[in-house]
Every structure is written in structure tokens, then in C-alpha cells.
Amino acid sequence: MHNEHSDAHFQLRIDNGEHIEAKDYMPDAYRKHLIRQMSQHAHSEVIGMQPEGNWITRAPSLRAKQILLAKIQDEGGHGLYLYSAAETLGVSRVEFIEQLQSGKAKYSSIFNYPSLNWADIGAIGWLVDGAAIVNQVSLQRTSYGPYSRAMVRICKEESFHQRQGYEIMAKMMKGTKDQQAMAQDAMNRWWWPSLMMFGPHDTDSPNSSNAVKWKIKRETNDELRQKFIDKTIPQAELIGLTVPDKNFKLDEKTGHYKISEINWDEFHRVIEGHGPCNKQRLDHHIKYHQEGEWVREAALAYKQKHLKKELQTV
Numbered sequence: 582m583h584n585e586h587s588d589a590h591f592q593l594r595i596d597n598g599e600h601i602e603a604k605d606y607m608p609d610a611y612r613k614h615l616i617r618q619m620s621q622h623a624h625s626e627v628i629g630m631q632p633e634g635n636w637i638t639r640a641p642s643l644r645a646k647q648i649l650l651a652k653i654q655d656e657g658g659h660g661l662y663l664y665s666a667a668e669t670l671g672v673s674r675v676e677f678i679e680q681l682q683s684g685k686a687k688y689s690s691i692f693n694y695p696s697l698n699w700a701d702i703g704a705i706g707w708l709v710d711g712a713a714i715v716n717q718v719s720l721q722r723t724s725y726g727p728y729s730r731a732m733v734r735i736c737k738e739e740s741f742h743q744r745q746g747y748e749i750m751a752k753m754m755k756g757t758k759d760q761q762a763m764a765q766d767a768m769n770r771w772w773w774p775s776l777m778m779f780g781p782h783d784t785d786s787p788n789s790s791n792a793v794k795w796k797i798k799r800e801t802n803d804e805l806r807q808k809f810i811d812k813t814i815p816q817a818e819l820i821g822l823t824v825p826d827k828n829f830k831l832d833e834k835t836g837h838y839k840i841s842e843i844n845w846d847e848f849h850r851v852i853e854g855h856g857p858c859n860k861q862r863l864d865h866h867i868k869y870h871q872e873g874e875w876v877r878e879a880a881l882a883y884k885q886k887h888l889k890k891e892l893q894t895v
């Protein structure tokens with residue numbers, strides 16, 4: 582029999598497909614790995630509200646505005662579920678925000694690209710949420726219970742997000758020549774960065790071997806990227822969009838599409854802080870976080886007042 586507080590017992594539980602819960606024994610490295618990944622994930626949801634928020638006031642109809650508002654609000658909610666789930670690992674929300682704002686913690690590379698026009702809102706929903714959902718469906722079976730349960734809720738909303746983006750793209754492709762050109766231009770700009778969302782190739786992914794051993798990742802970066810490619814290329818073709826890759830080809834034998842090599846220099850530049858919008862995204866977060874200080878103070882004062890009252894009545 583293994584000691585319940587041993588790494589061997591922990592690995593046995595993982596191998597048996599059990600969920601690990603907040604108060605269960607876990608190796609320090611497992612805890613650290615999750616804190617890193619889950620907080621990055623939460624930051625991505627929240628920072629991801631910015632490129633879309635840019636178009637709320639300029640949505641082309643009331644219907645489009647309502648849908649976009651609801652979607653962005655969902656993303657804020659996803660951030661909330663994920664921060665709460667990550668806090669069960671012993672790090673506070675305040676610390677997570679400090680790590681984000683100081684540049685110590687990452688968020689998804691994709692949100693460092695600008696949203697230049699309405700077609701970009703279509704491309705973000707279709708491609709960015711589309712890539713996210715492939716990853717997140719897999720994460721529903723991740724080994725850490727609170728992360729897995731957060732993912733189940735998030736996936737329900739994310740599939741609606743993907744569809745709203747695809748609907749925008751399909752509508753523009755049925756529109757005027759200018760609208761079609763806008764949709765194609767958005768596809769050209771968002772296609773490659775969306776593929777980068779899955780992270781480096783498996784052979785260049787330092788965190789993958791532990792993630793797979795501990796069943797934090799149920800599928801690898803390359804496996805998930807391939808799923809996304811296979812699903813998305815036929816969707817593009819169906820509405821008349823051209824995939825911006827001269828070499829992409831369906832391999833009839835495997836049923837998988839082959840694509841050109843991703844520009845990994847660009848990926849590394851962006852995750853190291855030198856993408857087109859890294860500074861803008863962080864500056865914006867810091868500014869509005871500071872402006873919201875009074876709301877946090879008021880909420881805390883309200884909580885303390887009521888706690889005092891409760892204690893007096895005990």
C-alpha cells in the first residue's frame with residue numbers, strides 16, 4: 582500500500598482516471614503547473630474581452646450589438662470561474678492580477694492582435710473561439726476537478742460563440758464585393774495566429790510531458806491543432822473563403838489536412854511581449870483596474886459591515 586501523501590499514490594489515482602480535488606495530496610510541481618496554466622487561461626478570457634469590446638459601439642445592428650455584448654459578458658464570466666478554480670490551489674486573485682499586470686504571467690498570444698473592423702469580430706468568434714473550444718472540450722476531462730468542472734460550463738457557452746462568429750462571416754460572404762473582401766482579409770490576418778493558440782509543436786513544448794503524465798492535457802498541442810484545422814478548412818470553403826496557405830492539402834489516406842509551417846519567430850516575439858498590441862492590452866487592464874478600485878473598496882466595506890452584524894447576533 583502506498584502512503585496517501587506520496588507521489589506514487591497520487592500517480593496511481595491519476596492513472597485510474599480519478600479527479601484530484603483541492604484538499605487532496607498533490608506534488609508541488611503539479612500544483613505549480615496548474616497555477617500557471619489556469620491563471621493564464623483566466624487572464625486570456627479577461628484580456629480577450631478587449632479586442633471584441635472595441636466594436637460594441639460600432640456593431641452594425643441592434644441584434645449584432647446584443648449578441649456581442651452577451652458574448653463578451655460570457656468571457657468575463659469564464660475568467661471569474663477560472664480565477665475561482667485557480668484560487669483553490671492557494672493563490673489569491675490579487676496575486677494573479679499582480680502577476681498579469683507585471684508581465685510575469687502570460688495570456689494567450691492571440692489577444693495581442695488588433696481588431697480592425699467588423700469582419701474581425703466574425704473571425705474572432707469563428708476562429709479564436711473555434712480554436713479555444715477544441716482545446717477546452719479536451720480540458721473538460723483534465724485531472725484537476727475544479728478546472729474540469731469550470732470547463733464543462735465554459736464549453737456550453739463557447740459553442741454559441743463560435744457560431745455567432747461563423748454567422749457573421751457567412752453573412753458577409755453573401756454580401757457585396759467589399760464585404761466579401763473584408764471577410765477574406767480578416768481570415769488572412771486571424772488564420773495563422775489562431776493556429777498558434779495551440780502552442781509550440783509537441784517536440785518543442787517543455788510543459789507537455791508532465792501535463793500528459795498528470796492528465797492535465799488529454800491531447801497534445803499538435804493533436805488539438807490538427808483537429809481544429811480539419812474542422813475549420815471545410816467551414817471556410819463552404820462559405821467561399823480561401824485559406825491563406827498556398828500549400829494546404831487534404832491527405833486522402835489519413836483524412837487530415839497538411840499545412841505550411843507556422844511562423845514560430847512571430848509566435849515567440851508575441852509571447853515575449855513584442856506583438857502589435859501587448860502594451861495596449863496591459864495598459865488598458867491596469868488603467869481600468871485602478872479606476873475600479875473604489876468598487877472593490879465599497880464591496881469589501883459592505884462585506885465587513887455585514888460580517889460584523891452577523892458576529893454581533895451570534
Ligand code: BYC
Pocket residue numbers: 617618621622623625626627628629630633656687688689690691705709710713714716777778779780781785786787788789792802852
Ligand atoms: N499564447 O510547453 P507549452 C478565449 C507558452 S480565451 C501564449 O506547450 P503548455 C476567448 C506556454 O505558456 C481561452 N503563451 O505550454 C476569450 C509556455 O510558457 P510558460 C484561451 C503560450 O502550457 C475572449 C511556453 O509557451 N485558452 O477562448 O503545456 C474572446 C511553452 O508552451 C501559447 C487557453 O488559455 C499561446 N498561444 O501549453 C474570445 C487554453 N502557447 O507558461 C475567446 C489553456 C504556449 O512556461 N491553456 N505558450 O512561461 C492551455 O491549454 C496550454 O497552456 C497551452 C500551452 C496549450 C496554451
